[in-house]
Amino acid sequence: MDIAFEKGGGLVPAIIQDHRTGDVLMLGFMNAPALAETQRTGEVVFFSRSRNKLWKKGETSGHLLKVKELRVDCDADALLLRVEPLGPGVCHEGYRSCFFRKIGADGAASVAETRTFEPEKVYRQERKP
Protein backbone atom coordinates (compact mmCIF):
# COMPACT_ATOMS: atom_id res chain seq x y z
CA MET A 1 0.00 0.00 0.00
CA ASP A 2 1.26 3.47 -0.89
CA ILE A 3 1.53 5.88 2.03
CA ALA A 4 0.78 9.53 1.24
CA PHE A 5 4.11 10.92 2.44
CA GLU A 6 3.92 13.84 0.02
CA LYS A 7 0.89 15.29 1.85
CA GLY A 8 3.05 16.26 4.82
CA GLY A 9 6.20 17.26 2.98
CA GLY A 10 7.61 13.74 3.04
CA LEU A 11 6.51 12.90 6.59
CA VAL A 12 3.49 11.22 8.11
CA PRO A 13 2.56 11.21 11.79
CA ALA A 14 2.99 7.84 13.48
CA ILE A 15 1.01 7.14 16.66
CA ILE A 16 2.61 4.70 19.09
CA GLN A 17 0.15 2.68 21.18
CA ASP A 18 0.87 0.02 23.82
CA HIS A 19 -0.63 -3.14 22.32
CA ARG A 20 -1.64 -4.55 25.69
CA THR A 21 -2.97 -1.55 27.61
CA GLY A 22 -4.16 0.54 24.67
CA ASP A 23 -2.39 3.58 26.10
CA VAL A 24 -1.09 6.08 23.57
CA LEU A 25 2.60 6.43 24.36
CA MET A 26 3.88 9.03 21.92
CA LEU A 27 3.68 10.48 18.44
CA GLY A 28 6.57 10.68 16.03
CA PHE A 29 7.04 11.26 12.32
CA MET A 30 8.20 8.83 9.65
CA ASN A 31 9.48 9.36 6.15
CA ALA A 32 9.62 6.49 3.67
CA PRO A 33 13.07 5.26 4.80
CA ALA A 34 12.03 5.35 8.47
CA LEU A 35 8.95 3.25 7.72
CA ALA A 36 11.00 0.82 5.63
CA GLU A 37 13.55 0.46 8.43
CA THR A 38 10.74 -0.02 10.98
CA GLN A 39 9.27 -2.78 8.82
CA ARG A 40 12.66 -4.39 8.18
CA THR A 41 13.76 -4.49 11.82
CA GLY A 42 10.41 -4.83 13.58
CA GLU A 43 11.41 -1.93 15.86
CA VAL A 44 10.20 1.64 15.62
CA VAL A 45 12.41 4.06 13.67
CA PHE A 46 11.31 7.68 13.32
CA PHE A 47 12.57 10.57 11.28
CA SER A 48 13.78 13.30 13.61
CA ARG A 49 12.66 16.71 12.39
CA SER A 50 15.17 18.54 14.57
CA ARG A 51 18.16 16.31 13.83
CA ASN A 52 17.07 15.74 10.23
CA LYS A 53 17.93 12.05 10.25
CA LEU A 54 16.56 8.62 11.10
CA TRP A 55 16.17 8.03 14.81
CA LYS A 56 15.75 4.56 16.25
CA LYS A 57 13.60 5.00 19.35
CA GLY A 58 15.50 3.57 22.33
CA GLU A 59 18.89 3.46 20.64
CA THR A 60 20.52 4.98 23.74
CA SER A 61 18.19 3.94 26.54
CA GLY A 62 17.54 0.42 25.29
CA HIS A 63 13.82 1.18 25.52
CA LEU A 64 13.05 -0.13 22.05
CA LEU A 65 9.52 -0.39 20.69
CA LYS A 66 8.77 -3.82 19.20
CA VAL A 67 6.12 -3.55 16.50
CA LYS A 68 3.15 -5.86 17.01
CA GLU A 69 0.87 -4.39 14.37
CA LEU A 70 1.06 -1.65 11.79
CA ARG A 71 -2.10 0.15 10.74
CA VAL A 72 -2.81 2.89 8.24
CA ASP A 73 -5.75 5.25 8.11
CA CYS A 74 -8.35 5.66 5.38
CA ASP A 75 -6.43 8.38 3.55
CA ALA A 76 -3.07 6.65 4.03
CA ASP A 77 -1.63 9.80 5.59
CA ALA A 78 -1.27 8.61 9.21
CA LEU A 79 0.13 5.46 10.80
CA LEU A 80 -0.77 3.62 14.00
CA LEU A 81 1.81 1.27 15.44
CA ARG A 82 0.73 -1.07 18.18
CA VAL A 83 3.88 -1.96 20.04
CA GLU A 84 5.40 -3.81 22.96
CA PRO A 85 7.49 -1.18 24.73
CA LEU A 86 10.73 -2.51 26.22
CA GLY A 87 11.64 -0.78 29.45
CA PRO A 88 9.71 1.37 31.90
CA GLY A 89 8.71 4.22 29.61
CA VAL A 90 9.17 6.08 26.35
CA CYS A 91 9.31 9.67 27.59
CA HIS A 92 12.62 11.45 28.08
CA GLU A 93 11.09 13.05 31.18
CA GLY A 94 10.77 9.66 32.89
CA TYR A 95 7.18 8.71 32.18
CA ARG A 96 5.63 5.67 30.56
CA SER A 97 3.87 7.90 28.01
CA CYS A 98 4.82 11.30 26.63
CA PHE A 99 1.18 12.32 27.18
CA PHE A 100 1.56 12.56 30.95
CA ARG A 101 0.04 16.02 31.27
CA LYS A 102 -3.59 16.95 30.96
CA ILE A 103 -4.99 20.36 30.23
CA GLY A 104 -7.87 21.43 32.43
CA ALA A 105 -10.90 23.54 31.65
CA ASP A 106 -8.93 26.61 32.70
CA GLY A 107 -6.21 25.85 30.16
CA ALA A 108 -3.62 24.95 32.77
CA ALA A 109 -1.58 21.77 32.42
CA SER A 110 -1.06 19.34 35.27
CA VAL A 111 0.85 16.09 35.57
CA ALA A 112 -1.57 13.15 35.48
CA GLU A 113 0.83 10.21 35.72
CA THR A 114 3.57 9.08 38.04
CA ARG A 115 7.19 8.75 36.98
CA THR A 116 8.35 5.24 36.15
CA PHE A 117 12.08 5.90 35.84
CA GLU A 118 14.74 8.50 36.49
CA PRO A 119 15.73 9.88 33.10
CA GLU A 120 19.12 11.16 34.25
CA LYS A 121 20.13 7.58 35.03
CA VAL A 122 18.94 6.23 31.70
CA TYR A 123 19.86 8.81 29.11
CA ARG A 124 23.26 9.98 28.15
CA GLN A 125 22.73 11.40 24.68
CA GLU A 126 19.23 10.48 23.57
CA ARG A 127 16.55 13.08 23.88
CA LYS A 128 13.26 13.23 22.13
CA PRO A 129 14.11 15.68 19.36
Add this chain to the structure above:
Amino acid sequence: MDIAFEKGGGLVPAIIQDHRTGDVLMLGFMNAPALAETQRTGEVVFFSRSRNKLWKKGETSGHLLKVKELRVDCDADALLLRVEPLGPGVCHEGYRSCFFRKIGADGAASVAETRTFEPEKVYRQERKP
Protein backbone atom coordinates in the same frame (compact mmCIF):
# COMPACT_ATOMS: atom_id res chain seq x y z
CA MET B 1 0.13 25.90 28.72
CA ASP B 2 1.58 27.06 25.39
CA ILE B 3 1.25 24.58 22.54
CA ALA B 4 4.13 24.58 20.03
CA PHE B 5 2.03 25.29 16.96
CA GLU B 6 4.95 26.97 15.18
CA LYS B 7 6.89 23.69 15.02
CA GLY B 8 4.49 22.30 12.43
CA GLY B 9 3.78 25.47 10.51
CA GLY B 10 0.87 26.46 12.74
CA LEU B 11 -0.58 22.97 13.12
CA VAL B 12 -0.16 20.18 15.63
CA PRO B 13 -1.35 16.59 15.19
CA ALA B 14 -4.31 15.65 17.39
CA ILE B 15 -4.89 11.99 18.19
CA ILE B 16 -8.49 10.99 18.85
CA GLN B 17 -8.94 8.07 21.23
CA ASP B 18 -12.16 6.44 22.45
CA HIS B 19 -12.10 7.12 26.20
CA ARG B 20 -13.85 3.86 27.05
CA THR B 21 -12.25 1.30 24.73
CA GLY B 22 -8.86 2.96 24.30
CA ASP B 23 -9.13 2.49 20.53
CA VAL B 24 -7.42 5.13 18.42
CA LEU B 25 -10.13 6.46 16.14
CA MET B 26 -8.41 9.01 13.92
CA LEU B 27 -5.77 11.68 13.65
CA GLY B 28 -6.44 15.26 12.63
CA PHE B 29 -4.64 18.57 12.83
CA MET B 30 -5.43 21.61 14.93
CA ASN B 31 -4.30 25.19 14.73
CA ALA B 32 -4.73 27.57 17.65
CA PRO B 33 -8.32 28.59 16.73
CA ALA B 34 -9.34 24.93 16.27
CA LEU B 35 -8.02 24.05 19.72
CA ALA B 36 -9.71 27.10 21.24
CA GLU B 37 -13.02 26.16 19.61
CA THR B 38 -12.63 22.55 20.78
CA GLN B 39 -12.06 23.76 24.33
CA ARG B 40 -14.91 26.26 24.17
CA THR B 41 -17.50 23.82 22.83
CA GLY B 42 -16.27 20.55 24.33
CA GLU B 43 -16.51 18.98 20.88
CA VAL B 44 -13.61 18.25 18.53
CA VAL B 45 -12.87 20.89 15.89
CA PHE B 46 -9.97 20.31 13.49
CA PHE B 47 -8.26 22.49 10.95
CA SER B 48 -8.74 21.00 7.51
CA ARG B 49 -5.53 21.16 5.51
CA SER B 50 -7.33 20.57 2.21
CA ARG B 51 -10.22 22.97 2.80
CA ASN B 52 -8.02 25.43 4.68
CA LYS B 53 -10.61 26.15 7.35
CA LEU B 54 -11.96 24.96 10.67
CA TRP B 55 -13.82 21.68 10.45
CA LYS B 56 -16.14 20.50 13.20
CA LYS B 57 -15.95 16.71 13.14
CA GLY B 58 -19.46 15.35 12.69
CA GLU B 59 -21.02 18.60 11.52
CA THR B 60 -22.84 16.78 8.71
CA SER B 61 -23.18 13.26 10.04
CA GLY B 62 -24.04 14.22 13.60
CA HIS B 63 -21.23 11.95 14.75
CA LEU B 64 -19.69 14.53 17.05
CA LEU B 65 -16.75 13.78 19.32
CA LYS B 66 -17.36 14.87 22.92
CA VAL B 67 -14.09 15.69 24.65
CA LYS B 68 -13.57 13.82 27.92
CA GLU B 69 -9.91 14.68 28.46
CA LEU B 70 -7.28 16.74 26.69
CA ARG B 71 -3.65 15.78 27.00
CA VAL B 72 -0.46 17.27 25.65
CA ASP B 73 2.89 15.59 25.14
CA CYS B 74 6.22 16.45 26.75
CA ASP B 75 7.30 18.81 23.98
CA ALA B 76 3.83 20.37 23.65
CA ASP B 77 3.77 19.60 19.94
CA ALA B 78 1.13 16.86 19.88
CA LEU B 79 -2.33 16.52 21.43
CA LEU B 80 -4.27 13.51 22.65
CA LEU B 81 -8.03 13.87 22.99
CA ARG B 82 -9.89 11.17 24.83
CA VAL B 83 -13.45 11.38 23.57
CA GLU B 84 -16.91 9.91 23.65
CA PRO B 85 -17.78 9.35 19.99
CA LEU B 86 -21.43 9.97 19.17
CA GLY B 87 -22.71 7.61 16.50
CA PRO B 88 -21.44 4.35 15.03
CA GLY B 89 -18.09 5.52 13.71
CA VAL B 90 -15.78 8.36 12.71
CA CYS B 91 -14.54 7.14 9.33
CA HIS B 92 -16.07 8.37 6.11
CA GLU B 93 -15.67 4.84 4.76
CA GLY B 94 -18.13 3.49 7.34
CA TYR B 95 -15.86 2.20 10.09
CA ARG B 96 -15.65 2.94 13.79
CA SER B 97 -11.99 3.96 13.37
CA CYS B 98 -10.11 5.39 10.41
CA PHE B 99 -7.35 2.88 11.20
CA PHE B 100 -9.33 -0.09 9.90
CA ARG B 101 -6.59 -1.46 7.67
CA LYS B 102 -3.44 -3.21 8.77
CA ILE B 103 -0.28 -3.62 6.77
CA GLY B 104 1.18 -7.12 6.76
CA ALA B 105 4.79 -8.25 6.67
CA ASP B 106 4.59 -8.30 2.86
CA GLY B 107 3.57 -4.63 2.81
CA ALA B 108 0.03 -5.37 1.63
CA ALA B 109 -2.92 -3.72 3.38
CA SER B 110 -5.99 -5.65 4.47
CA VAL B 111 -9.20 -4.62 6.18
CA ALA B 112 -9.08 -5.62 9.85
CA GLU B 113 -12.44 -4.29 11.07
CA THR B 114 -16.06 -4.67 10.12
CA ARG B 115 -18.20 -1.80 8.88
CA THR B 116 -20.47 -0.23 11.44
CA PHE B 117 -22.52 1.99 9.15
CA GLU B 118 -23.23 2.72 5.51
CA PRO B 119 -21.50 6.00 4.68
CA GLU B 120 -23.70 6.77 1.66
CA LYS B 121 -26.71 6.91 3.99
CA VAL B 122 -24.98 9.16 6.50
CA TYR B 123 -22.95 11.64 4.51
CA ARG B 124 -24.17 14.20 2.09
CA GLN B 125 -21.37 16.73 1.96
CA GLU B 126 -18.97 15.85 4.71
CA ARG B 127 -15.87 13.93 3.77
CA LYS B 128 -12.69 13.62 5.72
CA PRO B 129 -10.59 16.26 3.93
